[in-house]
Amino acid sequence: MTTGDPTRLPRRHRRRGGRVALALGVGATLVVLAVGAVVAVPLLLPPGPRPLFQLPVPCGETWQLGTYPGHDDYDVDMYPTRGEAWGRPVLASYAGKVTEAGINGSLGERTPDNPDGARGRGGGYWVKIDHGGRWETQYLHLLEPPLVEVGQRVAQGDQIGRVGSTGNSGAPHLHYEQRQGWEKVETHFDGVPSGITHDDREYTVRRESNNCPPGRR
Template sequence: MSARGIYRLTMLSVIVVCVIVSYVVLARRADGHPQQPGPRPAFQLPFPCGESWSLTTYAGHDDYDIDFFHNGGPSAGRAVVASAAGTVAWSGWQATLDTGAPAAPGTVGTRGGLGFGVILDHGGGWFTTYGHLQTWPEVQQDQPVTQGQLLGHVGKTGSTKVEHLHYEQLDDTRDPRRTRSTADKVESIFNGVPSGITTDGSAATGPIHTAGQPSPPQNRTSHNCP
């Protein structure tokens, strides 16, 4: 066989292999098999270095969701910073009224919604969510952020009437539809230590769907240092 013939055969083989691999990947997604996540970022508490915060949850909150309250003083107005470096996947306002209609920016005590909030994409399928900020976030969509960068300040906008930070860590590869749904939520880990906030104690909410007592409050000190 000529050199040109060998080259053509080699290239044809490469194309066939690529097609097979692509088919297998798409088939696994269609069958509901999740992709493998990238390495988990070294997440830190979403607050400046040295601050102490209480991590809490309640029935109906969704498993793994965390409400942060500052220890030793008011939470309102305190700085919220990025748990890890990433890119802003969403930044803005999101909340609904009892009628289902969108709520005006800054509304307190809505039926649902993060209020003023931020979602960061850390790569490898990893995301973090920050909700109920005091006012418009300090970052914009598609903006790169560094660990510890200011995102906003603790408020009570959206579906709450009490100043605190709503926070989530998500592995988006768990859901084949890649929708950052409840099924993607995982236990938050800060500075290599599990948060201890897992179940909300309600069988009606996921992703655990187990009835019982909500996870007890935990206290953590931020190592989100320069």
């Protein structure tokens, strides 16, 4: 017949249980630290070489790139030099993986049929693409929901949307950014700096797209 409290273990068993718990605790801590190290190391690595970005518009088209005071350094607004801006194709500047595809802020009411409608907030319909090596591009104020989805891989030149004026936009155009390690940098196209740097004044440049199918570059 057993006597005493059956829930109480002999001291040697309690001590062993404590050692086991301690060992499990240390093991769990090491696992967490290891996982944290795996996550942190890529964030600490310097960005890789700049991809050979192309203008995010069809091959051979000439577009005006501009900025203005308060636009923010390195932000680029793009307008076609010929024809209507509404609905023009927006292409991926380089191959990568879509990380954002939806609404940034609010859409507003500006459409081709109502170009003077109320403005929205932020970037409206937008897309962000991760190109690897901590390089990203962003495409804002698209006309309608993007033609790509989060997680989708795109090739350079794939159409991702159409030019519009959603969000905080005064007229149809493409707002475009290149980011290196989450910091905006001067955009380069076909290996050449765009010339859009600081927003201390309003100015524009013109560039021709070399975002062409293979064999036409």
